[in-house]
Amino acid sequence: MGYKMLSINDLHANVDDKKIIKGLSLNVKPGEVAAIMGPNGAGKSTLSYVLAGREGYDVTGGDVTLGGESLMGLEANERAAKGLFLAFQYPLEIPGVTTMTFLKAAMNAQRKQRGEEELSTPDFMKRVRVAADKLGIKQDMLRRPLNVGFSGGEKKRMEVLQMVLLEPKFAILDETDSGLDIDALRIVAEGVNALRSPDRGFLVITHYQRLLDYIKPDTVHVLADGRIVKSGGPELALELEKNGYRDYVAHAA
Amino acid sequence: MNATLRPARPPAEAALIDSFEALRNRGVSPSREAAFARFVERGLPSRRIEAWHYTDLRTLLKSAPPALVEPAPASLAGALFELGGGRDLLFSGGALVGDVSAPAGVSIARRDVSPPAASAIIDEHDGAVSLARAFARETVVISIAAGVDAGALHLAFRNAGPAAVSAAHVVVSVEPGASVTILESHTSAAGEAHLAQALVEFDVRDGANVRHVRVNDLAPEASSLSTLGVEIGAGAAFDTCSLTMGAGVSRHQVFLRFSGENANAAIRGATLVRGRQHADTTLVVTHAAAHCESREMFKNIIDEDATGVFQGRINVAQGAQKTDARMSSNALLLSDGAAMYNKPELEIFADDVQCAHGATCGELDQNLLFYIMARGLPRREAEALLLEAFVAGAFEDMDETLFESLMEKVRGWLAQRNR
Ligand SMILES: Nc1ncnc2c1ncn2[C@@H]1O[C@H](COP(=O)(O)OP(=O)(O)O)[C@@H](O)[C@H]1O
Numbered sequence: 001m002g003y004k005m006l007s008i009n010d011l012h013a014n015v016d017d018k019k020i021i022k023g024l025s026l027n028v029k030p031g032e033v034a035a036i037m038g039p040n041g042a043g044k045s046t047l048s049y050v051l052a053g054r055e056g057y058d059v060t061g062g063d064v065t066l067g068g069e070s071l072m073g074l075e076a077n078e079r080a081a082k083g084l085f086l087a088f089q090y091p092l093e094i095p096g097v098t099t100m101t102f103l104k105a106a107m108n109a110q111r112k113q114r115g116e117e118e119l120s121t122p123d124f125m126k127r128v129r130v131a132a133d134k135l136g137i138k139q140d141m142l143r144r145p146l147n148v149g150f151s152g153g154e155k156k157r158m159e160v161l162q163m164v165l166l167e168p169k170f171a172i173l174d175e176t177d178s179g180l181d182i183d184a185l186r187i188v189a190e191g192v193n194a195l196r197s198p199d200r201g202f203l204v205i206t207h208y209q210r211l212l213d214y215i216k217p218d219t220v221h222v223l224a225d226g227r228i229v230k231s232g233g234p235e236l237a238l239e240l241e242k243n244g245y246r247d248y249v250a251h252a253a
Numbered sequence: 254m255n256a257t258l259r260p261a262r263p264p265a266e267a268a269l270i271d272s273f274e275a276l277r278n279r280g281v282s283p284s285r286e287a288a289f290a291r292f293v294e295r296g297l298p299s300r301r302i303e304a305w306h307y308t309d310l311r312t313l314l315k316s317a318p319p320a321l322v323e324p325a326p327a328s329l330a331g332a333l334f335e336l337g338g339g340r341d342l343l344f345s346g347g348a349l350v351g352d353v354s355a356p357a358g359v360s361i362a363r364r365d366v367s368p369p370a371a372s373a374i375i376d377e378h379d380g381a382v383s384l385a386r387a388f389a390r391e392t393v394v395i396s397i398a399a400g401v402d403a404g405a406l407h408l409a410f411r412n413a414g415p416a417a418v419s420a421a422h423v424v425v426s427v428e429p430g431a432s433v434t435i436l437e438s439h440t441s442a443a444g445e446a447h448l449a450q451a452l453v454e455f456d457v458r459d460g461a462n463v464r465h466v467r468v469n470d471l472a473p474e475a476s477s478l479s480t481l482g483v484e485i486g487a488g489a490a491f492d493t494c495s496l497t498m499g500a501g502v503s504r505h506q507v508f509l510r511f512s513g514e515n516a517n518a519a520i521r522g523a524t525l526v527r528g529r530q531h532a533d534t535t536l537v538v539t540h541a542a543a544h545c546e547s548r549e550m551f552k553n554i555i556d557e558d559a560t561g562v563f564q565g566r567i568n569v570a571q572g573a574q575k576t577d578a579r580m581s582s583n584a585l586l587l588s589d590g591a592a593m594y595n596k597p598e599l600e601i602f603a604d605d606v607q608c609a610h611g612a613t614c615g616e617l618d619q620n621l622l623f624y625i626m627a628r629g630l631p632r633r634e635a636e637a638l639l640l641e642a643f644v645a646g647a648f649e650d651m652d653e654t655l656f657e658s659l660m661e662k663v664r665g666w667l668a669q670r671n672r
């Protein structure tokens with residue numbers, strides 16, 4: 001299949017007038033799980049924010065398309081409604097807004113923008129219960145303000161819960177493995193694997209190879225100094241595990 | 254040149270004096286005359302008076318409407334709190350109108366002559382207080398008999414018809430062990446520059462339990478001056494919550510004193526203003542007895558070119574040991590033109606107390622907004638979600654129906670933010 005799901009074409013982006021993404025190109029096909037690995041500070045999170053449409057992350061050149069449609073100039077919520085999802089490296093706490101309220105607001109906001117009916121409360125409750133059970137998220141957590149007082153691992157599970165409920169076309173996971181113990185990692189990976197399908201794409205950002213034992217990638221790309229410097233199959237991840245990023249860091253300096 | 258000439262009175266002050274003089278032909282009690290004399294002597298409060306530094310009525314009130322001659326017909330239609338069954342007291346232009354049927358254990362009396370102040374804590378020299386006493390045509394005294402649970406009473410203050418200056422004066426006397434919920438709603442005719450005043454006094458006796466909610470939903474053309482005076486006896490509980498959204502210029506001042514031990518009070522509220530509104534909340538909380546607890550919590554959302562003021566003063570008298578007082582005022586400014594003045598003050602004369610205050614002033618967290626938007630909520634909805642949660646913080650532990658009716662008002666306000 002030559003059809004491109006996510007297509008990043010010679011992307012350049014600045015944060016606070018500092019060049020961070022410097023001519024990055026990457027294609028991910030439907031059904032593909034692409035892994036991005038790279039040293040700290042390479043620009044992995046920045047790339048995820050640029051793709052999600054964060055304000056202040058200025059695209060100075062290039063283009064990004066999702067399913068053939070350009071994302072450039074769209075607000076973050078419009079990209080989300082088009083099926084783009086970002087699981088944050090550092091999920092935020094929202095005091096005063098219960099997880100349930102937040103989930104319902106998000107699901108219905110996306111449906112509304114797509115011209116779909118709002119979910120009925122029983123339907124919504126059922127979806128949440130089923131998905132939360134699979135991820136080992138207790139009901140009482142859902143009644144607490146989103147992420148407030150949650151452990152690092154709980155926050156990451158909550159990101160995956162949101163992804164499962166929002167059923168995106170394309171999901172970016174930014175270091176979803178960090179802060180997870182091995183059991184939590186397995187649960188989270190199962191959640192992601194259950195969503196794998198021929199018409200859904202993933203970009204899995206990670207610093208360590210470990211996550212890729214559980215979420216098997218189709219392609220692996222090395223991001224250093226704001227661009228993709230090497231691409232390959234799963235074996236590339238193993239090579240990085242062995243040799244580290246020193247070849248690529250030197251490259252960056 | 255005449256050397257004895259005093260500086261000209263600002264137009265609003267002069268108009269208020271004329272308005273009162275017009276009322277005089279109709280007969281005014283000596284206590285009202287005395288209050289009026291205090292007003293004439295000091296005039297409208299200006300920034301030169303410390304307590305009014307941020308709310309200079311001499312410049313904020315451009316003019317004053319004539320005095321109300323006859324209360325305009327008013328109705329409860331569209332009331333925020335729908336209690337029904339004789340539990341709504343309808344006021345028009347400060348006077349009680351319509352049927353007055355008191356539930357069992359409650360008495361409601363109308364007095365032409367103001368009774369002596371329920372409490373000595375109200376500053377009688379304060380300009381807003383003397384003006385309200387001068388213009389209040391009657392005093393409505395609500396008494397809850399000892400031990401009675403009177404449920405909820407809704408005082409619906411309406412300012413209908415053409416712009417006028419008027420004042421309501423209500424004294425609520427809650428006998429020992431009694432409990433009551435008093436809900437106040439203040440509204441005014443659209444487009445009319447009413448000057449609506451209210452003076453509400455609570456005498457909360459030992460072991461009584463009072464919940465009080467005040468909603469200022471006046472038209473933006475109106476001005477509002479209100480004073481709440483509260484005296485709290487031993488072992489009593491008092492909870493007052495104000496929601497200020499209306500009036501172009503408003504000042505809500507609370508004078509509260511603990512006079513018996515082991516009592517507690519919550520003084521809280523939210524202010525949501527936009528356009529060129531100016532909203533001032535000023536508290537003077539006096540711990541005159543030991544072992545009392547007070548919680549002051551105010552949330553302010555200031556949009557467009559509006560201004561918010563919060564002044565909170567906690568006095569702890571000598572001997573008021575084991576006082577526990579915590580005050581906070583948080584403001585979110587939603588535009589460059591918005592301004593907030595926070596002035597917390599503690600004056601402590603006892604040595605074994607816990608007192609704290611915190612005031613913050615900031616903007617919505619952009620990182621949080623991005624997170625919420627990335628989940629699909631458009632910017633305004635993401636902002637509304639955060640703002641709603643922020644305001645709800647002031648309404649914690651409230652009766653659920655009451656909480657919902659207040660939040661409904663808040664959501665209505667948020668939905669009107671220009672897109
Ligand atoms: N808000 C910001 N302002 C300026 N520089 C930033 C900002 N955010 C990140 N950077 C810089 O951009 C580079 C890439 O950061 P990041 O995308 O977080 O890397 P990674 O996720 O690969 O560890 C780093 O040099 C970092 O210091």
Ligand SMILES: [Mg+2]
Binds near residue numbers: 046175
């Ligand atoms: Mg990162």
